Amino acid sequence: MTSALPAGAGTTTHPRAARLAAHGFGWRPRGRKAPVLADVDLAIEAGERVLVLGASGSGKSTLLQAFAGVLGGDDDGDRTGNITVDGRDPADARGRVGLLLQDPEAGIVLERAGDDLAFGPENLGVPVAEIAKRLDGALDRVGLDIAADRRTPELSGGQQQRLALAGVLALEPGALLLDEPTAQLDPAGVGEIVDAVIAAVERRGLTLVVIEHRVDVWLPHIDRVIVLDRGRVIADGDPASVLEREGEALAERGVWVPGRPPVHPPAAVTAPARERTVLLEATGLAAGPAGAEPVVENIDLTVRAGEVIALTGPNGAGKSTLALALAGLLPRAAGTVTTADGVDPATVSSVELSRLVGVVFQNPEHQFVAATVRDELALGAGEVPAALLDRLGLARRGGTSPYRLSGGEKRRLSVATAIAAGPPVLILDEPTFGQDRRTWAELAALIAEHRDRGGAVIMATHDRELIAALGARELRLPARPPRLTPDEAGEPVAAGGPSAGPVSRPPLLERLNPVAALAAGLFPALILVATIDIVSAAVALALQLLLLPLLGVDARTLVRRTAPVWIAAPLSGLTILLYGQTSGQIYAEFLFVRISDGSIELAIATVLRVLAIGIPAVALFARVDVTRFGDALAQTLRLPARFVLGAVAALRMLGLLGSDMRMLERARRARGLGDRGRIRRLPGLVLALLVLAIRRGAALAVAMEARGFGAPVARTWTRPSPWRGIDSLALAVAVAVAVIATVAAVATGQWNSILTGREFG
Template sequence: MRPAALRAEGWGWQHAGRREWAVRGLDLRIEPGERILLLGPSGAGKSTLLKAFAGVLGDDEGDGAGRLLVDDQDAGAARGRVGLVLQAPDANIVLERVGDDVAFGCENLGVPATEIPGRVARATAAVGLLVPQDRSTAALSGGQQQRLAVAGVLAMGAGAVLLDEPTANLDPRGVPEVRDAVLAATAGATLVVVEHRVDVWRDHVDRIVVLEPGGGVLAQGPPDRVLREQGSALAAAGVWIPGFVPRAARSPRPGGAPLLAAEALAVGRDGAAVARGIDATARAGGALAVLGPNGVGKSTFALTAAGLLPRVAGRLEALPALADGLRADPIRWRSRELLPRIGCVFQQPEHQFVAPTVRQELAVGPRALRLGEQAVSDRTTEMLETLRLGALADANPFTLSGGEQRRLSVATALATAPKVLVVDEPTFGQDALTWAGLVDLFGRLLDEASSVLAVTHDERFADALGADRLVLA
């Protein structure tokens, strides 16, 4: 493997339909074999820069300026030299079986067929993806999909490996496991990692580079020096800096009346259970954090609790304070009945977007409830302000950064004022300021006697909400 050099010369990118530039006037040189931690607040253009270096930003997606070079040639002409793991795990998947998907990049690079099985086996073992190679990629959890994506890039042996939030969907045990696998498998290659949590990578990179929203480089240098000299300013801008902990907005308090109860519940798909024996209650004014390793059925439980998947066995009951005259089983409710009772935020936010602009997306739920146009407008404006999305009101949801998409997906669920909010990894990809804002927002929901059921690996988030714990294993 020959390490690749990466260079930006006055580079910028403006997404189609957007007034503001995601990145502008960026000058940056990454030497062959250098390891970089790329930081910045949500929306600073980190993911955009990685996609551009990998040559996957299309001309119809926006307008560019300046030059991006890989080994002194245009980045778009050097795709075989760069491997990219996208922020959304399922966006990396192209084939139906695990082994085939990991092999896909190798095959496109013309790796001899006799070498590919060994590469696939080593890569999947390195990242801890311990499933049969004929396992359906659609059956993987979000965390397993993330391991799959990293394995595919590692198997390629690219000269530069670009990773966008590679550990964000992993359980705490899996974070150092995958990080160490990446470091071992990319020894000698150029490595650029986007990760909000600095402490995971700070001791394993040569340099930190911080991007300024809509601009170029805000700060760069050896990790210890940047954190020592710029730590306070970076924390104030929303970068997760060790030792700077956002203030939690809510003190723990007990929940009130039960709204949704599970007893001996088994959840799964197509009648096959992935988790059994679940006993849990969501209460008015209370939060429930659903924890556990990747692949144990947390997201499946969340979708079942939200009335979107039928239970396999056991009991899931909406209590009178939630059902309000409807049948007790949420799966039997119509969508208009579900909206003001249970809201749901999917693990992959882009899976729930249906409108061409952020403002129109926020209006979908209120309009489905047949609210008047003034009420729809008021609710939409409130959500834009609350989730700091006002500047993006006319943007296409699919052009937003991962963190911005997550904020939008939460806002769309809140727009119908549900009594129970089911959220899957709500703090994934969020900078520290947005994290604190989400804690404050969910805290206000709890104060208003709503309930929050959150699938999360973020123990700090669960602590901040004073949440009860449900641990699946």
């Protein structure tokens, strides 16, 4: 069919576009008294381009998730009415709808960018050759200049958002549902993403539904606006008509309406800069993740009372890294940071730091430490002013767990906790993310009030409206050059494909099928754990040490990776020496300790066994690519794809929990709780980590389902994992090691199986 498009957009037929409809649809999540959506009646025709507007908490994101079929079942909430995609239940129409989630990190499933791009089409059974065509230049089209093998946890929030969008586009769905696709992007990136989306919509003939606060960037491409308020449709029609007729009322409700900017706080009235106190100063600052090269370098910054400084720059430039380093929460590679009293924030106690600097983290959930909203604010302020809760739209949420708030509410609470504590310097990471027009104005006013009381504000932001409203001085960080990392073929790969240049042969370890590597490490280990003599372990260890160089692992790297084994082996041996079975001559005896011929022999055998089992295992699997391992399990051992992919995604999530733990530690230090002993801090950290893990797991399940996971088709695998001659050879060598070790022990009369119960002596 043909849809009427705005001027300049042209007309397009849409034979592949999906039709979306809701009839009396409602949804009340489990645990909520009021429904998030109620009596929604609408039909979005194939090929229409729709912008969904509404204040924070109006049900916009829930509507998109309903169309994507990822709201959950009866155990997750109460559903009324019906909602369809092409006349079918959305859960039965996997692949017809592509959903970009509001949280970009939640939309990424796999460890490597290229693997994540292929995840959706693979789930839908798209032929490998067709997937290759879809992925060719996929990262370039969304303006993401990274290697295809780049680890996804290393990406900034904006880079993750681009990657998640590329993954949704790779599905080639009939309807594209985007939940704030430009929220974490720099201004240049906003235009790139809008152009990329519209190009895909026009090229493939898609239905488009967008939730976005930046209304003006989408209006030229939209032919319909739907407005939600408290879960109900209150306006629906042509963009110009709806915004003209309802514009003032919508703005009052908090909707971002073009031509009706939010209320700005009064301009600051301050003394000349030279007369104002320096509250924070950085000189020659360089910082980055521990053990990695600096992300930001040569930063000189003087922050004075009554000043707002905006850290800007493209995604991945290091704004969040610089913010944490200025707060004394990230190790510095070089330079100094001092407060008004000449104190280094990195060296003071946690309580003192909370009095000097208030920090808002990029993920607000990292900094929550209390059971309720009211208790969160009380931690810094002592007494919670009701007016503050009311201004932030949290008056009725005072007794609610911070984790049960919406995304915009969490951001407002995180900013409020920093302001309520009253430190002279605030360091804020994207303070207005996810806010509607009203809540944005309140946050801007609160930040301005802190400035006008003689405080200073440093904020990492892409929000040009906020920068203008606060009269912020801008420190723009330059784009970082793209970093190329070796891919599994052993050479750099650029975002669009292999780099030009000679192809080096990858080491043996990277050419082995992971299942073969597992078997090669496991088979000798099974023999060794079933015996307890010295000869078999010594022979196996000697042969393995001779063979390890063939894997292509650098000796220094191998020693570093196997360091825990070299420590564990003698400690295990010492325990056996002192407390092992007594036989033969006794050389020393004290209380429970007896050193004898038997315990010495058993200790030596134990040390050799730990080394012979541990060193090959670490060498083979210390840096295993979990996605590649999952591919091998599914293709070589024919394990179910759902089981394998669920396990692979869970392993990636476990890796993220390590990063979460570090951020939780930093957040607790920033909030004055880091001075407690580690044992006292541990229960709170574990509980917070558990909550984050549960929430990550739920978000991951939604992301996987939105990308076609569980579709009733035979899955394809873009990265083949064949069993080759080299794999058979590796397994044969492992068997040979076990056989030679066993024969040597038998020939010398030292064979000692634990199954026989033979004793030493």
